[in-house]
Amino acid sequence: MLEERLARAVGALERSVAEVDALQRLQDLGRRRRRQRITTTVLALAVAVAVLAGVVVAVGIVRGADPPPVVGPDPTAPARVVETFDLFGDPAAIAVQADDLWVAGTNPTWVTRWVTPTNPLTRQTPTIALPAPPTRLAAAEDAVWVLTPADNRVVRIDPATNQVVATIRVGRAPSGLAVGAGAVWVSRRSDGAVVRIDPAANRVVATIPVGPAPGAMTVAGGVVWVALPQRGLGQIDPASNRSTVVDVPGCCAGELAAGKGALWVANRGDGSLVRVDPGTGRVAARVLLPRTTDQRPHQVAVGEGAVWVTSASPRRDAANLLWRVDPASNQVTGTLDLGPTSAGGIPNSVAAGNGAVWVGGATKGSIHRLEPG
Amino acid sequence: MPVVQADVGPIDPLDPTAESEGFEAFYLREYQAVVRLAYALSGSRLAAEDIAQEAFLRAFRDWEHIRHPSAWVRKVVVRRAGRTTHRWLLEAGALARLLAGRGPAVAELPEQDAEVWRAVRALPRRQAQVIALRYVADAPVAEIAQTLGMAEGTVKAQLHRARQTLATRLATAREDDHA
Numbered sequence: 436m437l438e439e440r441l442a443r444a445v446g447a448l449e450r451s452v453a454e455v456d457a458l459q460r461l462q463d464l465g466r467r468r469r470r471q472r473i474t475t476t477v478l479a480l481a482v483a484v485a486v487l488a489g490v491v492v493a494v495g496i497v498r499g500a501d502p503p504p505v506v507g508p509d510p511t512a513p514a515r516v517v518e519t520f521d522l523f524g525d526p527a528a529i530a531v532q533a534d535d536l537w538v539a540g541t542n543p544t545w546v547t548r549w550v551t552p553t554n555p556l557t558r559q560t561p562t563i564a565l566p567a568p569p570t571r572l573a574a575a576e577d578a579v580w581v582l583t584p585a586d587n588r589v590v591r592i593d594p595a596t597n598q599v600v601a602t603i604r605v606g607r608a609p610s611g612l613a614v615g616a617g618a619v620w621v622s623r624r625s626d627g628a629v630v631r632i633d634p635a636a637n638r639v640v641a642t643i644p645v646g647p648a649p650g651a652m653t654v655a656g657g658v659v660w661v662a663l664p665q666r667g668l669g670q671i672d673p674a675s676n677r678s679t680v681v682d683v684p685g686c687c688a689g690e691l692a693a694g695k696g697a698l699w700v701a702n703r704g705d706g707s708l709v710r711v712d713p714g715t716g717r718v719a720a721r722v723l724l725p726r727t728t729d730q731r732p733h734q735v736a737v738g739e740g741a742v743w744v745t746s747a748s749p750r751r752d753a754a755n756l757l758w759r760v761d762p763a764s765n766q767v768t769g770t771l772d773l774g775p776t777s778a779g780g781i782p783n784s785v786a787a788g789n790g791a792v793w794v795g796g797a798t799k800g801s802i803h804r805l806e807p808g
Numbered sequence: 809m810p811v812v813q814a815d816v817g818p819i820d821p822l823d824p825t826a827e828s829e830g831f832e833a834f835y836l837r838e839y840q841a842v843v844r845l846a847y848a849l850s851g852s853r854l855a856a857e858d859i860a861q862e863a864f865l866r867a868f869r870d871w872e873h874i875r876h877p878s879a880w881v882r883k884v885v886v887r888r889a890g891r892t893t894h895r896w897l898l899e900a901g902a903l904a905r906l907l908a909g910r911g912p913a914v915a916e917l918p919e920q921d922a923e924v925w926r927a928v929r930a931l932p933r934r935q936a937q938v939i940a941l942r943y944v945a946d947a948p949v950a951e952i953a954q955t956l957g958m959a960e961g962t963v964k965a966q967l968h969r970a971r972q973t974l975a976t977r978l979a980t981a982r983e984d985d986h987a
Contacts, residue, residue, distance in 0.1 A: 444921040444924035444925060445943050447917050448844045448848055448917065448925075449840075451847065451914055451915040452843045452856075453840075453915075455843055455857065457840060458836065461832065461839070463861070464865060464868070684837070721833050723832055
């Protein structure tokens with residue numbers, strides 16, 4: 436009887452604090468710490484000034500105050516925009532492969548290929564038309580794969596000819612796309628599964644249940660990973676096509692990227708960048724991303740010595756941010772303001788490679804080329 | 809396009825968001841649990857979060873020297889939550905925030921559950937702490953002993969006495985209600 440009442444009372448306590456936002460409180464804690472330091476400094480200064488004034492009066496010497504310290508420019512700029520090139524539609528997904536930047540976009544629906552080492556960029560191909568609006572693009576050496584959920588297909592483009600060579604039905608509500616481990620992988624929200632496409636045959640060869648509402652995908656450490664917003668991460672062994680779930684508390688609604696020996700999750704849920712060890716599936720670090728308002732991580736890419744994360748905010752006029760995270764220290768080492776959302780967009784794609792960071796959609800119908808600082 | 813730095817302030821090496829990953833992960837994992845403990849022992853939803861934040865702030869300052877942070881923070885909380893004067897001060901600050909339109913995120917407990925925690929707080933101080941650590945923090949006897957600096961046998965004895973007292977008082981309260 437007592438145990439029951441205590442258990443119920445503990446349950447009530449848990450519910451009573453369920454709305455407490457730990458992430459917000461962590462930021463409050465940082466502010467509190469700074470306030471305490473400022474208060475301590477002000478008190479110490481006041482005491483020092485009082486003592487000094489006493490000494491001055493006592494000896495009758497008046498001296499000029501020292502000039503205030505000069506505050507220099509913030510040295511943490513992670514990159515600078517060196518070029519903004521306009522497209523005739525809106526970019527939806529970008530990827531760097533060898534010397535090329537591949538861009539898939541809408542209004543109308545297309546894929547273009549740009550040569551990156553030149554400055555300004557030169558477009559290498561005429562526009563490649565797609566049958567439906569693209570949402571994701573993955574580029575490999577011998578093929579570029581584009582997801583077009585409106586018609587439930589994946590489109591294959593041959594980079595040797597810049598032609599669409601296959602369209603493959605993948606089932607209803609496809610969401611994520613990844614290339615690696617000898618296959619192309621597509622997650623499906625409709626039935627919580629991942630389909631495996633054999634690139635030699637251009638057809639689906641396996642359907643693997645992974646869990647509800649699978650999203651973004653990537654391949655890291657020889658394993659296929661899929662974001663499961665309510666559970667964590669799905670892990671598929673490409674040798675056996677068997678899946679397991681890695682429970683990651685408060686994760687993983689957001690995009691994935693692989694690089695620097697890690698799997699990275701731009702976790703919208705708690706506003707952090709989650710680093711996962713692909714060997715063990717364990718969380719190696721959670722990196723808090725400093726915000727100016729209610730920005731949340733949106734897109735993520737690894738390259739040019741860093742992990743790059745773009746922000747999204749539902750608020751009009753919120754700053755679009757680009758965060759740089761140092762994979763060696765798991766610290767944010769710079770934040771760049773890419774302009775307000777009112778300028779026309781939210782960065783919906785990011786890639787890094789060939790000496791640059793590429794951000795699509797920060798302003799409507801254009802791509803930024805940034806030089807890492 | 810103008811390129812400016814986001815107004816996120818200078819990098820503060822003592823800012824938890826720039827501190828070691830260990831503290832952040834610990835904080836995010838433990839925060840709600842520590843607030844629950846503070847709420848159970850203080851009975852104040854206004855002060856519970858402040859008590860927890862003070863404990864975390866102290867942990868942050870001494871982070872490099874703390875070997876068992878969960879037990880360490882809980883120890884600070886069980887000590888501070890029982891200090892009436894300190895709690896009044898925190899509640900006064902929370903009330904000021906409330907008047908400024910920033911209410912507590914911690915919700916009121918239903919009466920029958922609040923009654924249980926009132927009965928816990930009415931126990932002798934050590935017994936209340938032992939019960940809270942056992943049930944709210946789900947701590948085993950060994951951890952409670954370490955947290956409170958007691959022998960395991962003493963913890964077991966305190967738990968036994970506390971349960972007996974609670975059972976009697978809650979049963980009596982229920983009979984009174986029925987009457």
